Amino acid sequence: MIKIDKSTISTPKILDQKNPQSKGSLATQALNADHEKGVRTFTFDSAIYGHASVKEALISVQNKKCCFCESFVRHIAHGDVEHFRPKGGYQIDPDASLITPGYYWLAYDFENLYFSCQICNQKYKRNFFPLTDDSKRIKSHHHFTNLHLEEPLIIDPANDNPEDHIYFDQEIPKAKDKKGELTILRLGLDRDDLNEYRLKWLQLIRDIARHAAKGDLISLNLLQEAAEPQSELSLMVRSNFPFLSKVE
Structure with a gap:
């Protein structure tokens, strides 16, 4: 993993939350309204968050590499647009039941999206999203400004420096701390x-x-x-x- 700097690119227009008429804004408003009605299982539009302009922006800022395993992807696979904070529901342990709702209001938030290979995303990370203190988990759009209070136990490549948590002994990834340990284990970086x-x-x-x-x-x-x-x-x-x- 390497640090990803999204400040070097503009948010794709389709996800521009500052524009209330963008598709991403309208879809987010609809999700928030559904939550107000008591909905806890949501439907998401991959044509919006996975739009070609979004994917290409992520591929560009990530130097064509998977955000987790740091492998080149596009010459062998399409790759995924991955939600760091899971949109539909989350697990604090891979064997635990899915807890809903997830971070539904971040489904179309460019800051929550990365480009990932299918193996890292679909086989390993999936909906895994543990925190150091689960009592600090933000559970609705009403408290989105408090996201910074969460302490995820897997590395966020845009907000963490992966080198603070992971190093390599020859080809084998090693952890410097608990966050590095869980990142390696749950993202399959030692496969x-x-x-x-x-x-x-x-x-x-x-x-x-x-x-x-x-x-x-x-x-x-x-x-x-x-x-x-x-x-x-x-x-x-x-x-x-x-x-x-x-x-x-």
Whole structure:
């Protein structure tokens, strides 16, 4: 995982909550009204939050990578528009029952959306969203301004710095704290196929590093590029070659 800076792009017009006539605003208003009527199970329009303009904006700001496993996605799959705070309902444990409603009022909120590979999103994260203190959970749109009081136990790549919570021992992700531990476990970041893929990439990077150590400037440039945010698996590279984080 790497930190994602959404301040560098504009919110897609379809989700512009400042425009009360945008599709995202109108859909959110309808959800809020349904909640007032006692509705607790909602229907969401993926054509709005998953609109091409939304997906392309997320892909761009995430350097074409899954927000969780940091793998390139589009050459092999369409990828998902993922809700960090689950829209329909949430689980505090993957084996627990789904608790409804979820964060319905954030279904069309660009800040709550990321681009993810299907495996990270559909097989692992799904509706998992535990907090350090569940008594602080915000349960309706009436208290949305208090979201900052929540302390999620999985990494939010736009509001957390993943490097504060996760590092790599060779190709294997390791936790620095509880948030890192649950993120690795519940997002499947230590899955075998992903570790095998990382290892192959790391072996190639090590070969490049050996050439760079002999003074080959092209290899040095390639090594530095591999540690930059736009490169695949860049946190793993920086963890194994920490001096690259200090190279300007």
